[in-house]
Amino acid sequence: MYLYSEFDTAFLAERNAQFRAQVERRIDGSLTEDEFKPLRLMNGLYLQLHAYMLRVAIPYGTLSSAQMRQLALLAEKWDKGYGHFTTRQNIQYNWPKLRDVPDMLDALAKVGLHAIQTSGNTIRNVTADHFAGATADEVADPRPYAELLRQWSTDHPEFQFMPRKFKIAITGAEADRAVIKAHDIGLQLVERDGVLGAKVLVGGGLGRTPMLGKVLNEFVAFDDLLAYLEAAVSVWNQLGRRDNKFKSRIKITVHELGIEEIRARTEARFAEIRPEFRGADMELLERIKAQFAPPAFRDGSTAGFESAYSNDPVFRSWIDTNIAPHKRADHAIVTVSLKAHGATPGDATAEQMRLLADLAERYGHDELRISHEQNVILPHVHKSDLPAVHAALKEHGLATANIGLISDIIACPGMDYCALATARSIPVAQQIATRFDELKLEHDIGHLKIKISGCINACGHHHVGHIGILGLDRAGVENYQITLGGDGTETAALGQRTGPGFAYDQIVPAIERLVYAYLDLREGPEETFLQTYRRLGMAPFKSALYDEEARADAA
Amino acid sequence: MPRAYTPKIVTANDLLEGDVIYLTADDRWSRRMAEAELITDEAHAQLRLLDAERQTDRVVGAYLADAQAGESGPEPTHFREDFRRRGPSNYRHGKQETAPQPRA
Numbered sequence: 001m002y003l004y005s006e007f008d009t010a011f012l013a014e015r016n017a018q019f020r021a022q023v024e025r026r027i028d029g030s031l032t033e034d035e036f037k038p039l040r041l042m043n044g045l046y047l048q049l050h051a052y053m054l055r056v057a058i059p060y061g062t063l064s065s066a067q068m069r070q071l072a073l074l075a076e077k078w079d080k081g082y083g084h085f086t087t088r089q090n091i092q093y094n095w096p097k098l099r100d101v102p103d104m105l106d107a108l109a110k111v112g113l114h115a116i117q118t119s120g121n122t123i124r125n126v127t128a129d130h131f132a133g134a135t136a137d138e139v140a141d142p143r144p145y146a147e148l149l150r151q152w153s154t155d156h157p158e159f160q161f162m163p164r165k166f167k168i169a170i171t172g173a174e175a176d177r178a179v180i181k182a183h184d185i186g187l188q189l190v191e192r193d194g195v196l197g198a199k200v201l202v203g204g205g206l207g208r209t210p211m212l213g214k215v216l217n218e219f220v221a222f223d224d225l226l227a228y229l230e231a232a233v234s235v236w237n238q239l240g241r242r243d244n245k246f247k248s249r250i251k252i253t254v255h256e257l258g259i260e261e262i263r264a265r266t267e268a269r270f271a272e273i274r275p276e277f278r279g280a281d282m283e284l285l286e287r288i289k290a291q292f293a294p295p296a297f298r299d300g301s302t303a304g305f306e307s308a309y310s311n312d313p314v315f316r317s318w319i320d321t322n323i324a325p326h327k328r329a330d331h332a333i334v335t336v337s338l339k340a341h342g343a344t345p346g347d348a349t350a351e352q353m354r355l356l357a358d359l360a361e362r363y364g365h366d367e368l369r370i371s372h373e374q375n376v377i378l379p380h381v382h383k384s385d386l387p388a389v390h391a392a393l394k395e396h397g398l399a400t401a402n403i404g405l406i407s408d409i410i411a412c413p414g415m416d417y418c419a420l421a422t423a424r425s426i427p428v429a430q431q432i433a434t435r436f437d438e439l440k441l442e443h444d445i446g447h448l449k450i451k452i453s454g455c456i457n458a459c460g461h462h463h464v465g466h467i468g469i470l471g472l473d474r475a476g477v478e479n480y481q482i483t484l485g486g487d488g489t490e491t492a493a494l495g496q497r498t499g500p501g502f503a504y505d506q507i508v509p510a511i512e513r514l515v516y517a518y519l520d521l522r523e524g525p526e527e528t529f530l531q532t533y534r535r536l537g538m539a540p541f542k543s544a545l546y547d548e549e550a551r552a553d554a555a
Numbered sequence: 556m557p558r559a560y561t562p563k564i565v566t567a568n569d570l571l572e573g574d575v576i577y578l579t580a581d582d583r584w585s586r587r588m589a590e591a592e593l594i595t596d597e598a599h600a601q602l603r604l605l606d607a608e609r610q611t612d613r614v615v616g617a618y619l620a621d622a623q624a625g626e627s628g629p630e631p632t633h634f635r636e637d638f639r640r641r642g643p644s645n646y647r648h649g650k651q652e653t654a655p656q657p658r659a
């Protein structure tokens with residue numbers, strides 16, 4: 001795990017001291033809000049609907065037990081006993097008081113955490129595959145490179161005043177769990193002739209104008225990658241539109257100029273700046289890599305696991321949904337669901353965070369991950385420990401067996417918290433999960449991803465949900481638009497709108513009609529919702545949504 | 556003929572707590588919308604907004620929100636202001652956890 005150097009520690013301490021003074025000056029009236037706002041945003045402090053909100057970065061979604069405990073402490077001491085994990089692998093505190101924020105930041109700094117570059121027109125927290133370093137299907141652990149990118153971009157003089165925010169995601173596997181095609185730059189590690197490098201995608205993004213990233217380069221060797229990325233970002237930094245917020249993201253630049261032109265300009269710029277890099281980045285990468293060395297895995301029998309699996313149906317169901325294959329056959333990757341039916345997606349109480357920290361310490365080589373799907377992962381658990389882990393999770397309401405199922409919903413904070421929202425998203429997620437739990441259909445329905453955003457900014461990734469829900473304000477009432485067929489993986493696709501939206505009290509019945517239509521239409525339980533949609537297209541689902549509604553209205 | 560002016564209230568967030576607050580007719584900031592001054596005149600609304608914006612050491616982000624007269628004081632006309640008045644729907648937090656306290 002990456003440990004902060006003395007330089008990082010001193011840097012954080014200085015930043016926090018500066019911010020403490022700025023908060024004081026805001027409170028005593030010597031700074032106006034206009035002066036203070038950019039400063040607080042630089043430190044992750046937003047003003048939301050009902051309170052301030054502090055957004056803390058969790059670089060590439062990786063946490064140690066000590067860091068998780070500190071997050072719990074913040075929740076308890078300065079918030080309302082919980083935190084909200086987001087689709088950007090961050091944690092948000094919904095109720096901090098302005099005066100307390102400097103103390104919160106100091107407490108975070110003690111464990112090497114901070115809220116820098118969680119806001120503003122900078123290169124944001126680099127996100128990564130949450131199974132990195134553990135999964136059986138990766139070429140290499142992408143996190144050392146993510147860390148290199150973090151160091152390169154933090155306070156990089158050229159990248160503090162960019163046309164707009166810039167998001168990078170990285171994966172080491174072909175199977176894309178990091179939604180790399182929905183990022184300004186997406187990186188997939190690949191090996192070519194024994195040389196490690198990355199496939200570089202550019203121009204992806206959701207929001208008002210959703211677009212999937214295009215291939216900028218099929219392969220850039222690690223030696224050249226940082227220079228290449230700097231070239232790509234600086235091309236956009238020059239060309240990107242600063243006059244219009246809605247046209248400023250790199251996806252628009254790529255769209256307007258064409259990928260060939262962007263590629264040509266990137267190559268030209270790359271040729272210019274490449275000599276400046278002289279391999280220092282590679283030396284740094286080697287040093288970083290040492291800190292991500294795999295843990296000392298334990299050998300041992302998995303007989304206890306096998307017998308629990310055959311004898312305990314509750315355990316078996318949890319294993320079948322929440323466990324992913326580890327690169328070692330006697331280990332497993334555990335996804336802990338933060339989506340208990342009816343709970344707020346992504347929320348964890350301080351007590352739950354502490355339990356997760358304890359489990360990571362005891363059974364998981366001290367490592368935790370936060371997924372963009374708002375769940376927590378224990379990446380390295382020996383199979384013989386799974387029954388004990390499951391039992392402990394169960395006691396704390398964390399053993400819901402629903403990963404990848406209909407109640408494993410991504411939902412942004414929406415109008416329950418977010419100042420930008422046009423409608424609520426959390427209660428919609430709660431109601432869908434509760435409804436399908438009542439119907440006892442969840443496991444029968446199988447793999448189905450519902451993603452909900454409370455406005456066009458699409459933090460809830462609704463465009464890439466198999467079923468996407470977008471909450472809008474239509475003439476002063478909440479209205480929910482449905483998209484179908486979205487996919488955030490390596491077979492990425494943007495969902496298509498079904499038609500007119502549904503009122504707040506009609507959206508859950510609408511989803512129910514869609515799901516029943518799928519159950520009728522599928523060729524068998526193996527065919528997922530997405531596959532059925534791809535085979536049959538929109539028409540039968542549209543009919544289920546609107547014709548039945550029309551019939552009900554007529555009746 | 557001039558269009559009828561939609562009545563307004565002045566609302567903001569408390570600088571220290573972030574909580575939603577409302578400007579009252581007697582120049583206090585209240586946590587309860589029902590205590591807000593319901594403003595029916597456009598020129599007066601602008602003046603009250605200026606009054607609010609000047610209090611930079613106490614409030615953040617003051618603005619005029621549409622409102623209507625209700626039985627026990629001004630009420631929201633839009634769901635956003637209704638949520639701001641009430642608090643989040645997933646937990647009884649914010650204004651829902653403490654009895655509303657008028658602010659000095």
Ligand code: SF4
Nearest residue numbers: 412418421454455459
């Ligand atoms: S999608 Fe909109 S409502 Fe949801 S968190 Fe993002 S900005 Fe807020």
